[in-house]
Amino acid sequence: MGLVGIATEKILSSFSVFLFLTILLLAVARRISTSVLLFGLQSAIIAAEVFATAFQEKLPEAYIVGALVFAIKVVAIPRAFFLLVKRLKTVRDVKASTTPTQSVFIAAAIIYLSYAAVHSYGGAVHVPDDPLAAAIALILTGAFLMVSRKKALMQMLGLLVLENGIFLAALITTFGMPLVIEIGIFFDILMGLLLMGIFTFRISDTFEHLDVSKLRKLRG
Amino acid sequence: MLTASTGALFILLLAALGVAVPLILIASRAQGARRLAIALILTAGFAGCVMAVYGFLGQMAPRLDLSWATPFPFSLAVDRLSAFFLLLVCAVTIPVTIFAAPYFDLHYSERRRNWTWALFSLFVLSMIVVVTAATGFAFLVGWELMTLVSAGLILIEGDSTERRHNVFIYLLMMHVGAAAVAACFFLFLPYSHGLDFGAIRASGAGMPGGIRAVIFLAAFVGFGAKAGLIPLHLWLPRAHPIAPSPVSALMSGIMLKTAVYGFVRFTFDFLGGGPWWSGYVVLVVAAVTGLLGILYAIAENDLKRLLAYSSVENIGIIFLGLGTSLLFLAHGAPLGAALALVAALFHTFNHALFKSLLFLGAGAISNSTHSVNLNELGGLQRRMPLTGAAVLIGCCSIAGLPLFNGFVSEWLTFRSFLAGSALINTKAQIVLPLMVGILALIGGLAAACFVKTFGTAFLGRPRSMGAEHAEEAPLGMRAGLVLLGAGCLALGIFPGLLLRPLVTLAQALLPGAGVPEETLSIARIIPWTAAIVLGTGALVALFKRRERLARTWACGLPGLSSRMEYTSTVFSKPIRFVFARVYRPDRKVEELPADQPYFPVSISYRSVRTTSYERVLYRPFVEIIISLAYRVRRLQTGNIQVYLLYIFLALVSLLTFLRFQR
Numbered sequence: 001m002g003l004v005g006i007a008t009e010k011i012l013s014s015f016s017v018f019l020f021l022t023i024l025l026l027a028v029a030r031r032i033s034t035s036v037l038l039f040g041l042q043s044a045i046i047a048a049e050v051f052a053t054a055f056q057e058k059l060p061e062a063y064i065v066g067a068l069v070f071a072i073k074v075v076a077i078p079r080a081f082f083l084l085v086k087r088l089k090t091v092r093d094v095k096a097s098t099t100p101t102q103s104v105f106i107a108a109a110i111i112y113l114s115y116a117a118v119h120s121y122g123g124a125v126h127v128p129d130d131p132l133a134a135a136i137a138l139i140l141t142g143a144f145l146m147v148s149r150k151k152a153l154m155q156m157l158g159l160l161v162l163e164n165g166i167f168l169a170a171l172i173t174t175f176g177m178p179l180v181i182e183i184g185i186f187f188d189i190l191m192g193l194l195l196m197g198i199f200t201f202r203i204s205d206t207f208e209h210l211d212v213s214k215l216r217k218l219r220g
Numbered sequence: 221m222l223t224a225s226t227g228a229l230f231i232l233l234l235a236a237l238g239v240a241v242p243l244i245l246i247a248s249r250a251q252g253a254r255r256l257a258i259a260l261i262l263t264a265g266f267a268g269c270v271m272a273v274y275g276f277l278g279q280m281a282p283r284l285d286l287s288w289a290t291p292f293p294f295s296l297a298v299d300r301l302s303a304f305f306l307l308l309v310c311a312v313t314i315p316v317t318i319f320a321a322p323y324f325d326l327h328y329s330e331r332r333r334n335w336t337w338a339l340f341s342l343f344v345l346s347m348i349v350v351v352t353a354a355t356g357f358a359f360l361v362g363w364e365l366m367t368l369v370s371a372g373l374i375l376i377e378g379d380s381t382e383r384r385h386n387v388f389i390y391l392l393m394m395h396v397g398a399a400a401v402a403a404c405f406f407l408f409l410p411y412s413h414g415l416d417f418g419a420i421r422a423s424g425a426g427m428p429g430g431i432r433a434v435i436f437l438a439a440f441v442g443f444g445a446k447a448g449l450i451p452l453h454l455w456l457p458r459a460h461p462i463a464p465s466p467v468s469a470l471m472s473g474i475m476l477k478t479a480v481y482g483f484v485r486f487t488f489d490f491l492g493g494g495p496w497w498s499g500y501v502v503l504v505v506a507a508v509t510g511l512l513g514i515l516y517a518i519a520e521n522d523l524k525r526l527l528a529y530s531s532v533e534n535i536g537i538i539f540l541g542l543g544t545s546l547l548f549l550a551h552g553a554p555l556g557a558a559l560a561l562v563a564a565l566f567h568t569f570n571h572a573l574f575k576s577l578l579f580l581g582a583g584a585i586s587n588s589t590h591s592v593n594l595n596e597l598g599g600l601q602r603r604m605p606l607t608g609a610a611v612l613i614g615c616c617s618i619a620g621l622p623l624f625n626g627f628v629s630e631w632l633t634f635r636s637f638l639a640g641s642a643l644i645n646t647k648a649q650i651v652l653p654l655m656v657g658i659l660a661l662i663g664g665l666a667a668a669c670f671v672k673t674f675g676t677a678f679l680g681r682p683r684s685m686g687a688e689h690a691e692e693a694p695l696g697m698r699a700g701l702v703l704l705g706a707g708c709l710a711l712g713i714f715p716g717l718l719l720r721p722l723v724t725l726a727q728a729l730l731p732g733a734g735v736p737e738e739t740l741s742i743a744r745i746i747p748w749t750a751a752i753v754l755g756t757g758a759l760v761a762l763f764k765r766r767e768r769l770a771r772t773w774a775c776g777l778p779g780l781s782s783r784m785e786y787t788s789t790v791f792s793k794p795i796r797f798v799f800a801r802v803y804r805p806d807r808k809v810e811e812l813p814a815d816q817p818y819f820p821v822s823i824s825y826r827s828v829r830t831t832s833y834e835r836v837l838y839r840p841f842v843e844i845i846i847s848l849a850y851r852v853r854r855l856q857t858g859n860i861q862v863y864l865l866y867i868f869l870a871l872v873s874l875l876t877f878l879r880f881q882r
Contacts, residue, residue, distance in 0.1 A: 097861075115877040136875070143868040147861050155860070 004055065011052040016130035016215045018045045019168075022143045026161065027107035028100040031092045034158055035145075036081040042138075042161070043073035046168055049131075053171065061179045067095055069167075070184055077160065077193060084153060084197055088204050095150040110140045118127070131172045138165025156193065163189060222626070230784065234484070238264075238345030242338035254337060261317050261341050262626035268310030268348065276305030276721050283354065293416060297354035298726045304565065305351035307479045308572050311707070312473045313344050319580045320466035326587060326694075327464065329378075329556035336376050336464070343369045343470060350478045356405035356415030359382045360480075363401060367394040368476060373467045374459060386458040391457045391634045393445050400442030404486060407435050417490075424490045439486040440502065447535045450509040454842025456532055461524035465583025468524060471730075472531045473576030480538055480568050487546065488561070488729045499547030503646050506543050507658045510536025514665040515802050518672065518795050519829055521788045523592040526673060527575065530618065530841065533662060534571040539565050540655060541633050544640065549730065554645075558726040558733035560636035565722055567629035570711060574617040574626060577704035581611035582692040584701065585677065589686035595787035596684040597677040603690045610701035615670040617708045618661050623750050625711035628719075628742060631661060635738040665795070672791040681782040713750045717742030752816050789827070796827070803829045 022042040029035045034210070047069040054062030085092070096103065114136040118129050142162025146155045241257045274280050275298040283297040298306060320340065322331050346369055365645050371387050376623035405415055412423035412430075424432075441452070444678030448456040487494050513532030520526040541564025548557035584607045585600065586592045601608040618630075637659065640652025682688040692698070711718060721740045727733050774780045798804055805827045811820040855866070 112878075113872065113875055116879040119879070140868070140871065140875075143864065143871060147865045147868050150861070155864075 001186060011048050012056065015045050015049045015052075016134040019134040019138065023111065023137055024104060024107050026141060026145065029105035030094060030096070030100070031047060032085055032094055032151065032153055032157075033092065034080065035154065036078050036085075039157055039160060039164075040074050040078040041104055041165060042130050043069060046164060047074060049168075050171065054078075062121075064179060065182050068183065068186055073164070073192065075102070077189075080197070081153070082088070082191065084200065088200070091173040093151075094154050097148050097150060106142060106144060106148075110144065111116070111137050114140065127173055132169065133166050135169035138168060141165070152196075156196045156200070156212075159192070159196075160189070162180075225358075237875060238348075239342060241341035244731040245338040252639060254334065257337055257341070258321050261344065262314060265310045265314040265317065268306055269314070271298065272303045272307035272310060276300060276307055278721075278724065278727070280865045281505065284709065288372055290357075292357040293355045293414065294358045295354045295416075296349065296352040297417075298352055298729050298749065299729045300721075301481070301485065301728055302352050304722070304725060305477065306348065308477055308569050309344070309347050309351060309474050309679075312470070312576050312613040312704075313571050315700040315703040315707075316469050316576055316580065317700075318474070318703065319469075319583070319697050322694040322696035323466055323583055323587065325465070326556075336373065338468070338471075339369050339373050339376065343467070343505045347470075347474055347478055351481050356408075356417075356420070360398070360402055360405065363478075363482075365399055366478065367391065367398065370459075370467070370471055372462045372474060377462065377464055377727060383462055384457075386462060388556055389457040389461040393452065397442045397445030399451070399531060400445070401482065402439045404435050404438045404442060407431060407438070408490070417520075420490050424492055427735060429495065430490055433495045433498075436487060436491060436498050440505075443479040443486075444482040444505070447476050447483070447504055447539070448509075449539065450512050450533045453513070454838065455511070457525050457528045458578075458693060460511050460528035460531070460546075461522060463537055465524075465579055465586065468527075469576035469579035469583070472528065473572045476531060476535060477568050477572055480535075480542075480564075483539075483542065484561075484565070485728070487542075488549075489651065493549035493557075494546055496550045498544050499545075499648070502539055502543030502546055503655060506536045506539035507655060508536075509533070510540060510656060511665075512661045514662050514801065515668060515795075515799055515827070518669045518792045519803060522595045523585065523594055523673065523677065523723050524579070525581060526594070526669070527578050530666070530669065531571075531575055531577075532767070533666060534567070534575065534815060534841060536619070537630065537633065537659065538567050538571065540564075540659060541567060541629075541636065544633070544636050544652060544655070545730075547640070547652065548636075548643070551643050551648060551839065553643060554730045554733035555736060557638060557640060557730050558723065558736055559632065559736035561721045561726045561730065562719065562736065563629055563632035563636050564737055565725070566715070566718060567626075569718060570617065570629050570708070573707045577610060577614040577701060577708065578618065579609060580697070580701055580704065581614060585690075587693060587697070588690040589684070591684065591686050593674065596677045597682070597687045598680045598685060599678070599682040600690055603677040603682075603687075603694045604678075606698050607701060608692050610698075610705040611678065612674055613705040613708050614676045617712065619667040620671045621667075623709075623712050623746070623753065625708050625715070627712065628715040630659070631742060633659060635835075639738075651860075668792075668795060672788060675789060676786070676788045680785045681780075683782045683785070683787070684805050713747055714743075715746055741793060748764065789825075802844060805829060807809050 019042060021043070021164065022038050024037050026035060029038055040127065045067050050062055050066035050069055051061070054066060111133070114133040117136060118133045124201075139162050142158045142165060145158030145161060147158075149155065149158065160167070163185075221291050244253045244257050244260075276281065278300060281297065281299055282293065287293045287295060287297040295446045317340075324336055328336055342754070343366065346362050346365035350359060350366060353359035353362055368391075371391055374387050376388070377381070405420075406419045408423060408427075409415070411427050412419045427435075443456075445452040456457055460472055465470060478548075487498070510533050511810065513534075513536055517526050517529035517533060520529060541560045543562065545557045545560035548554070548560060561594075582592055585597065586606065588604060589597060589600070613624065617626040620626040634656060637652045637656045640648050640655075643649050643652070682690070682703060693701075723735055723739055727735075772780060773785075796805060806829075808826045810826075811819070812815065812824075813824045859865075
């Protein structure tokens with residue numbers, strides 16, 4: 001047991017709260033770099049949760065998954081984002097279409113809705129309410145970020161937050177997917193990020209802005 | 221065991237033909253291959269006839285299960301009802317094929333001809349599949365194939381914008397109809413353990429009344445669209461005239477009948493009679509269809525459009541019989557139901573014969589004169605005597621003259637209406653005798669219509685150069701016409717050939733029905749009548765005094781010209797005048813030159829029917845759909861975030877739904 005065991009218990013009991021915190025903070029974040037930092041923090045919380053589960057359930061594979069989460073989502077992706085922000089020399093603002101106050105209220109509503117949706121299921125699948133609600137809240141928040149932020153970079157970030165949510169939901173309900181699938185998903189994310197990065201470069205090259213709300217010439 | 225295997229062999233032969241013919245045609249451009257293909261089609265038709273006759277007489281019930289080769293249960297079987305329609309398909313296919321061989325040769329280039337033949341054989345195959353299908357999927361496959369292949373056959377003749385528009389309307393209405401037909405099948409699923417016809421039939425009785433009513437209505441709409449019941453007939457006068465004549469003959473002669481088959485199969489075989497009101501619904505729609513169909517037919521000057529509208533009318537007569545049968549069934553009088561059903565089915569067969577005969581006749585006329593406009597024809601009897609004789613037989617049959625086949629079926633329909641007076645204390649007692657009047661009116665108008673058709677096309681003097689230089693059709697075309705004409709006469713004089721097995725069929729479909737006395741009596745009387753008429757005719761011919769020939773009095777003018785003749789427009793004028801409320805014509809007289817009203821050089825008269833189902837029934841419907849589409853289009857903003865918002869909202873609303881579900 002010892003120190004590691006205590007840390008594990010603390011993490012497992014409180015990580016949902018931290019995740020809700022990051023959600024609320026993401027809702028009010030005004031700068032892209034802040035949002036990226038918050039995403040990194042969020043991923044770190046999830047990585048910690050993976051390690052804790054691995055320790056508690058004695059799943060050696062899960063350590064690898066945790067390491068992957070840490071390497072990709074905490075280190076690689078935020079770094080790539082910072083690089084992009086630097087290279088694109090774009091405005092730092094996320095260009096939200098809702099005011100921060102509205103965003104907070106919407107984020108709160110999302111959290112409430114997640115609890116409401118989970119409530120009826122908690123008993124049925126023997127999963128604690130809080131982590132599952134956090135996972136669904138993450139998914140919805142990611143979607144909300146994609147909808148309400150006009151910068152193409154923020155759309156990528158929203159997708160990543162959404163993916164965090166899916167990952168967490170899988171982890172909680174089934175103690176993680178098989179390692180191969182997990183690795184495949186990470187590969188997907190990297191490829192998606194690469195593609196979206198290339199596209200954002202192209203968008204900013206061609207249109208000299210990164211505001212997706214102005215890209216409406218393609219409609220039929 | 222033996223009979224079953226021969227049956228499977230027969231069906232296999234048919235199926236192999238359907239696949240082989242297009243293969244031969246596409247693989248090889250040689251003349252010999254095409255001849256072989258035509259011979260194969262004829263053989264298949266003949267084999268189908270033989271099999272159908274045996275099946276119809278109840279001597280064997282061939283069955284072919286192809287489920288092992290298809291992803292869904294697919295099997296063909298020939299019971300009595302199928303056999304009757306199989307006989308209809310094959311018996312009409314043979315003469316039409318004989319006719320089509322020289323017709324396609326004369327009208328199409330090498331390449332098109334191959335395609336036409338390939339589609340032609342596929343078309344026949346699809347109709348055979350429809351009438352012999354024993355599972356829902358087989359039926360639907362045949363049904364869709366039939367629509368698509370016939371559309372292809374129409375498009376082969378050309379692809380002008382107007383033609384495409386017409387084909388589009390055809391396909392559109394057929395798909396709506398097919399959706400209704402598919403719905404019929406799937407509505408059975410909760411109660412039946414599969415879409416096998418046997419399973420469906422077994423489940424038919426135990427279904428709740430509401431579902432039965434829905435199935436009946438869906439079948440009526442789905443098959444009604446294919447059959448061309450007004451107001452679902454919109455495609456019919458558009459699609460039939462623009463198809464090549466032999467194809468029109470197949471479409472009008474057989475394809476419409478597959479709809480009758482489907483309707484009989486569903487309402488009589490599967491459901492065992494519809495809800496109590498079903499007979500009334502069918503009767504009213506059929507009466508409207510018959511009356512309006514023949515009224516529109518009379519007003520037409522284009523021979524093929526006229527024939528197409530006349531098909532609408534005949535479908536009306538057939539459904540009058542079916543409606544009467546349903547009515548009798550609902551009132552628990554299977555004997556009357558059997559009589560009406562026999563009448564309807566017999567008329568179905570007769571119409572297949574004489575309508576394909578008339579369409580082939582139109583093909584022969586257009587082949588010789590390059591026109592099917594009645595106002596440009598005339599005097600063809602002297603130039604095309606055999607074609608004329610065959611068309612005359614067709615006209616007499618369709619007008620319902622005694623000794624021709626149309627008479628027998630219409631007579632039986634009349635008798636079934638009159639038998640309705642036996643249904644005491646029901647509305648049917650009043651409704652059915654009323655139908656006598658309507659059918660009489662339809663018959664009279666049909667007679668007028670075909671007097672006009674034959675008179676303006678074949679009698680008098682030619683009204684155009686084309687008609688003046690017309691020559692008799694080639695041998696193959698004449699052979700096809702003569703075969704069909706002989707069929708009309710044979711069934712007209714010996715109706716018992718078909719009536720007796722039809723009565724057995726009706727007894728199989730309607731449990732508890734006896735043998736309707738009327739069918740026996742007419743089958744007994746007609747041959748004797750024919751003998752007396754022929755004998756009297758022969759006697760008169762023998763003892764006739766010599767004819768006196770004299771010139772027609774021309775009111776003192778030096779000679780008669782074709783401009784003095786009754787045209788088709790003029791002939792139908794009185795009827796159009798009497799029924800002006802139906803046509804609501806838009807008349808226009810133009811005199812040229814306009815500044816000299818008393819000395820016109822030319823006067824042209826135009827009268828166009830303005831009753832338009834498009835404007836009244838279809839246009840509002842289409843407009844609603846288009847305006848809805850525009851409204852939906854506003855969702856399509858082109859903004860990524862709005863699209864994401866849709867997904868987000870869908871997600872949120874699903875979660876909310878989940879929350880409040882229990």
